[in-house]
Amino acid sequence: MIDRIDALLAEARQELSGARDEQQIEAARVKYLGKSGSLSGLRKSLGSVPAAERPRLGKLVTDAIAQFETLLEEARQSIGRREMDKELNREKLDVTLPGRTRRRGHRHPVSQAMDDIVGIFARLGFHVADGPEIEWDLYNFEMLGFPPDHPARDMQDTFFLDPGSQPPPPPGSPPTKGAMQQLLLRTHTSPVQVRAMLAQKPPIRIICPGKVYRSDSDPTHTPMFHQVECLHVEEGISMAHMRGTLDAFAKAFFGPTIQTRLRPSYFPFTEPSAEVDISHPLCGGKGCKLCKGSGWLEVLGAGMVNPDVLAGVGYDPERITGYAFGAGIDRLAMLRHDLDDLRTLFENDVRFLEQL
Numbered sequence: 521m522i523d524r525i526d527a528l529l530a531e532a533r534q535e536l537s538g539a540r541d542e543q544q545i546e547a548a549r550v551k552y553l554g555k556s557g558s559l560s561g562l563r564k565s566l567g568s569v570p571a572a573e574r575p576r577l578g579k580l581v582t583d584a585i586a587q588f589e590t591l592l593e594e595a596r597q598s599i600g601r602r603e604m605d606k607e608l609n610r611e612k613l614d615v616t617l618p619g620r621t622r623r624r625g626h627r628h629p630v631s632q633a634m635d636d637i638v639g640i641f642a643r644l645g646f647h648v649a650d651g652p653e654i655e656w657d658l659y660n661f662e663m664l665g666f667p668p669d670h671p672a673r674d675m676q677d678t679f680f681l682d683p684g685s686q687p688p689p690p691p692g693s694p695p696t697k698g699a700m701q702q703l704l705l706r707t708h709t710s711p712v713q714v715r716a717m718l719a720q721k722p723p724i725r726i727i728c729p730g731k732v733y734r735s736d737s738d739p740t741h742t743p744m745f746h747q748v749e750c751l752h753v754e755e756g757i758s759m760a761h762m763r764g765t766l767d768a769f770a771k772a773f774f775g776p777t778i779q780t781r782l783r784p785s786y787f788p789f790t791e792p793s794a795e796v797d798i799s800h801p802l803c804g805g806k807g808c809k810l811c812k813g814s815g816w817l818e819v820l821g822a823g824m825v826n827p828d829v830l831a832g833v834g835y836d837p838e839r840i841t842g843y844a845f846g847a848g849i850d851r852l853a854m855l856r857h858d859l860d861d862l863r864t865l866f867e868n869d870v871r872f873l874e875q876l
């Protein structure tokens with residue numbers, strides 16, 4: 521009996537040390553301590569040993585069972601530790617690793633130019649005005665002096681909107697004028713001039729940056745681009761005010777050494793009209809390949825608001841005068857960053873934009 525106790529204990533110890541999980545430990549418990557378990561069996565067989573031996577052997581069996589229970593507990597704990605180690609390893613966090621740095625972005629060059637322009641004009645006393653990108657022909661063309669069949673309309677390839685998709689005209693405006701009910705994507709920011717003059721009385725000093733659309737696409741033209749419109753109408757405004765403002769703007773935007781000059785031009789909504797050149801910022805006006813040796817670059821269109829436009833919005837052109845100009849913001853941004861392909865500004869390739 522004593523040999524049998526030792527053998528069973530040795531066997532159980534071996535089995536528990538090889539146990540990998542709770543189920544194997546439970547299986548060992550049933551095998552040795554269950555109803556028909558081998559250690560429990562020893563207790564039953566005590567009945568068949570001589571009565572004199574029974575207390576001694578009985579104690580040995582009880583001790584053996586107690587020992588086995590201790591072994592069981594140890595095995596359970598060691599599995600628990602192993603599980604915990606596994607878990608800790610899986611969740612290991614190396615707090616000494618360098619952090620993931622977040623890449624800093626910056627304003628898009630066109631937005632930067634737009635903000636700068638608005639800032640410069642705000643300091644000169646101009647307010648930001650806004651208008652819709654989907655515009656009436658009436659404001660985009662008609663009231664700016666482009667009659668329906670006037671060749672000046674060919675200057676701008678227009679995206680007209682499908683008449684079927686047009687919402688009903690907003691209540692009160694625009695006045696019904698047959699074909700002039702046509703909606704389009706505005707081809708320039710100049711219709712904001714008309715809207716501003718219809719909405720308020722002079723003096724008006726506004727600056728309006730925004731998106732405009734033309735059916736055009738090549739290295740220097742994209743179907744969508746940005747313009748900024750400037751309008752100043754008030755009693756006693758002359759071309760000298762326009763020159764002074766343009767000159768102040770060019771110096772503030774490109775640098776204090778920049779010169780400006782006006783050349784005669786034509787726009788239906790200004791009279792007289794001018795193209796405005798600046799001395800080339802890159803060669804300092806000396807002349808280089810980029811400015812074709814002239815030392816000058818054309819940057820915007822300007823002029824004195826046509827008296828017909830003023831009369832059209834109900835102003836008295838004998839008393840009220842004003843100047844206006846419109847500039848391509850993307851072109852100004854390109855000049856600043858010395859870019860030669862306008863399209864790169866809108867492809868939004870971060871590798872390119874990062875360099876600016």
Ligand code: DAH
Nearest residue numbers: 708710821822823844845846
């Ligand atoms: N709207 C013109 C264009 O898109 C630019 C322009 C010229 C605007 C003269 C003006 C202006 O306000 O007076 O080409």
